[in-house]
Amino acid sequence: MLIRLLFAPYTCMGAQASRVETTRRVVSTNKIKGLIMRGYESLPEVIGKRLHELKVDPKELCLTISADISKEGLFGERWLLVNKERLFVLSTNEEKASLDYDLPLSKIKEIRAEPLVGNGVLEVRTKEEQTIELLHYSNALERKFTRVATKIQKIIKNEEDLREEEDEFEEDHCPNCGLMLPKGTKVCPHCLKKGKTIKRLLVYMKPYRQEVFIVALLMFLTTALDLFPPYFTKILIDDVLTPRKNIRLLIILVLVLLAARLFSTLFAIIRGRILARVGMNLTFDVRSELYQCLQKQSLSFYDKRQTGALMSRVTRDTEQLLSFMVDGIPFFFVNGMILIGIGVVLFAINWRLASLVFIPAPLVILCTHLFWQRFRVALHKYWHRWAQIGATLGDVLSGIQVVKAFGQEKREIHKFNEKSGSLMQAGIEVEQLFSTVFPGLAFLTVLGTFIIWYVGGIDVIAGRITLGTLIAFLGYLGMFYGPLQALTRFSDWISRALTSSERIFEIIDSQPEILDAPDAIPLPNIEGNFEFKNVSFSYDKNKPVLKGINLKVKSGEMIGLVGKSGAGKTTIINLVCRFYDLDEGSLSLDGVDIHKVKIKDLRRQIGIVLQEPFLFSGTIAQNIAYSKVNATPEEIIRAAKAANAHEFIMKSPDGYDTQVGERGKRLSAGERQRISIARAILHNPRILILDEATASVDTETERQIQEAIARLIKGRTTFAIAHRLSTLKDADRLIVFEEGKIVEAGTHEELLRKKGNYFNLVQLQRKLSQLKAVE
Ligand SMILES: Nc1ncnc2c1ncn2[C@@H]1O[C@H](COP(=O)(O)OP(=O)(O)OP(=O)(O)O)[C@@H](O)[C@H]1O
Ligand SMILES: [Mg+2]
Structure with missing residues (x-):
């Protein structure tokens, strides 16, 4: 129905x-x-x-x-x-x-x-x-x-x-035209307002007004200079070579031609150098503004977008913009001016011949246009196949261990060859199309020359025009069709560059969801009293994650959060750090609504050990000191000792200068965890958050880290999450979560006596560890 x-x-x-x-x-x-x-x-x-x-x-x-x-x-x-x-x-x-x-x-x-x-x-x-x-x-x-x-x-x-x-x-879909939007963007290429985007780009050009003016002037001069040679050739032929006299004029003409070329080369060099500087500065400005905006965005912004897509905005889109600014715009202006210039000169020399020049022009324009339409499709296919190869490669190389473990090398080779073969086919199509069409276009271009040779030749024989005029004409003609072909591609170029700029502006314009309230209160010394009142929260509006949470945490208290995977423990912590804003209810810190606390003050006083510890590439010392840039070596070592990391660090040949590799992948999971604990310790926060901080270490190391943490938590409000429940035995209070709700709260002993959810969880773990022991 x-x-x-x-x-x-x-x-x-x-x-x-x-x-x-x-x-x-x-x-x-x-x-x-x-x-x-x-x-x-x-x-x-x-x-x-x-x-x-x-x-x-x-x-x-x-x-x-x-x-x-x-x-x-x-x-x-x-x-x-x-x-x-x-x-x-x-x-x-x-x-x-x-x-x-x-x-x-x-x-x-x-x-x-x-x-x-x-x-x-x-x-x-x-x-x-x-x-x-x-x-x-x-x-x-x-x-x-x-x-x-x-x-x-x-x-x-x-x-x-x-x-x-x-x-x-x-x-x-685009709310405006209903067409499908490209992935990860709200910019609809169809509805893009070109004028508005160009205006915005011009604002970025403003600081470089002088340079832009000089470049425009130089371009104009170069174009004018480029128009000289054929005309001087005409004088050379008519006044020197045909009458076979006037050596003085010959010398002057050659010198003038030389000077014209020399100046035009010089101008091109200066223009190129200025443009390179302006272009690079401009992209630097755009790129750094873009990066600043990315840093300002809240986590929810990143949840919805792919890292790859964001990276391409900072790299590929800004690069596209640069190439358009440095190559595209001058290319357009120079070619446009040459076309107009030559058109004017041709008509000035001989309007009858000039009108013949335009006979093949429509054909050249039409063919170029048609060619690009087909070529674009072929090129798309080619890139598409490249992308497929990229996907296969990325997938297989990162899973090479699995390929080897299951002896699937042959199958992977076969799969790769298939993809590579289709790339080859697409490549052949692109290359063949190119090598057919360009000579064809060149032929069309020369066609005009033949007409001029013939009609102009007859005119020369009949004495209606001089030989010099004809040669000059042919000279100009040689310069005419190239820009014509080039300009037909320009709209393609401009729309790509504008789409790129719009994608950049999209990020620059998006307002971070988490912002300081206008009347935000500075809290330089947080005590660490939290109160959740009826808090509900969801990442996506259809799926509530936390429902009606009521929880009071006193300053200096250690709270253990327990519950099954996906129960909402990490989410609570995300709210404490104000990585996300609540949907309903309120969360206060020291009696102040957390939305009214200056974010900087809040985050500065929180130390966090994430569930998946993240290290940046660099040395161990740099990673520990990430939370305190000016930490002394002594402080770093003290923090590492407290986190029980000092020993393993000293065992590696480079000690604290050991490179951890990309995302810290040259360290074991337990080592990474200990470094991130050291980082939190060095930060010396009022509020400490430990999300599965000891999940990847053996029991002995865990015990040692526990001791370190026990020293560390004194006097600080601590939220600790652990699946291994024994870890949280000493917590002042345990909060048990189930499907986003608090189902139990109390100390370890109280909850055990209660024989509820916590008791069941503990029993389950005991049985599991007994099973393991038997094995
Ligand atoms: N960034 C996110 N966007 C959308 N949904 C999310 C996001 N992070 C978590 N969730 C969802 O919210 C729910 C609670 O997740 P949370 O990370 O708080 O669980 P957890 O209790 O910490 O689990 P675990 O013990 O496995 O770490 C899960 O169902 C998860 O799928
Ligand atoms: Mg979690």
Whole structure:
């Protein structure tokens, strides 16, 4: 029933399809929004026709989803349709839709969306253990297809829930035009307001006004100088070479030509050098502003975005902007000026010949345009394959141990060769296209020259123009078509650069969610009294993580947080550090609402040992001193000793100068943990947070660290989380969490006596350790 209702606007499709000629879909934004929400996208008429032929009732489809990569791996439209019994994949073009797959759902064992690097693939595993790649989609649609796979899986298992969240598919679309947004950005390339972005870029140029003016002037001069030589050649031929006299003029002309070339070279050098400086400074400004904004963002900002995508904003997008500023804009101006300049000169010399010059021009423009359209597709395919290789390589190399352990080298080699082979094919296509079209274009260009040779030649013979005029003409002509070809590519270039800038501005403009309140209170000396009143919190609005938490923590108290994995222990700590803001209720620190405390004051007085200790590449000493930049070596060693790290540090040949490697991967997990404890100790905080601080160390080391921690927690408010419950025995109070709620609180002994959740957890662990002991 619901399906029918949702599908109502398209019920006419099957019957009327044959009468409708156009295949274009005209769908208003609202319609797209309304339909995509639940996985129904409006179908093109050609699909309606095809479904009619296949005797499939479009009203019974429960999923109609479009993908953006064609069967051939190019950008193009493909459709995935599912009804209660079958799954179809169709390719469409303007005239028809062809059926690629028609699978009964009963044959499908599993369906999944596999992310690759540049794209993703929707894969089916049949009950006969056969894998079928149903379709590919660009990264922009990754989230959509992940959900689609889940949904189909549900349909297969007959557990599809039609009461799904309202905005399930909506957020991927531009609210303005309804088109799919590229992944990880809210910038719609379609709706991009070019004028506004250019204006903003100009603001960045402001500090370099003088340089920009000089560069523009130099470009103008260079262009003017470049226009000299053919004209002087004309004088040379007409006044010196043809009459065979006037050596003085010859010398002057050669000198003038030499000087023109010399100055134009000189100007080009100066221009290039200034531009390099301006361009680099400009990107430095943009990049550093971008990085500052990234540092300011709250954790929720990072939760929603991929690190890779953010990195590409700082690296690739700023680089694109640089190349546009340094190469693109001057290229455009110089070529534009040359074109205008030459056009004017040509008409000034001889308007009749000049008008002939323009005969092949439309052809050159048209061919270049067409070529780029095709070339772009081929290039996309090529990059796409590169991305696939990247994905395979990244995946396999990081899991090389697994490959070797299961003896799958041959299979991986085969898989790689397959991908590499398709890259080769795409590469051949790109190169061949290039090497066919460019000589072709060059030929078209020369065509104009032939016309001028012929018509101009006749004019010379008839004495209507001089030989010099003809030669000058041909000279200008040689300079004319190149810029013409180049300028047809400019719109492509500009739209890419503007999209990059817009993606950069998107980050610069996004307001951090966690900010100091305007009336924030400085708390230079925190005592460490916390009070949670009816606190509720969720990372995603559909899934509450903490529900109605009430908890009072006194200054200097050690609180142990226990509970099953995913119960919300780390989340409590995230709220204490104000990494996230609460949804409901209040959290106060020393009687002040935590939202009113200056974030800097709060974080400065918190020492935290994270569940997954993170070290930066550098030395051990640098990592310990991360919390206190000006720490003396003595302080660092004292902290390391307290964390029980000193001994193992001294055993390595470089001691405190040992390089820890990227993310500290050259140390063992236990060693990393001890260094991060030392870091927290050195910080000397009022509030100490230990999230599984001793999870990766052996019992003996744990005991030693426990002692260190016991010394450390004196007089500080401490939140400690541990799965190994024995670790928390000495806590003043244990808080037991279950599914985001506090279910018990009390000391170790009290809770044991109570024989509730904590008692059960302890019993369970005892049994497990006994089992281990028996083994
Ligand atoms: N950044 C996040 N975005 C969305 N959901 C999250 C995020 N971090 C945690 N969650 C979810 O919140 C719930 C509670 O997570 P939390 O990290 O607080 O559990 P935990 O009690 O610390 O578990 P563990 O003992 O395994 O560390 C989990 O269901 C988890 O999936
Ligand atoms: Mg945790």
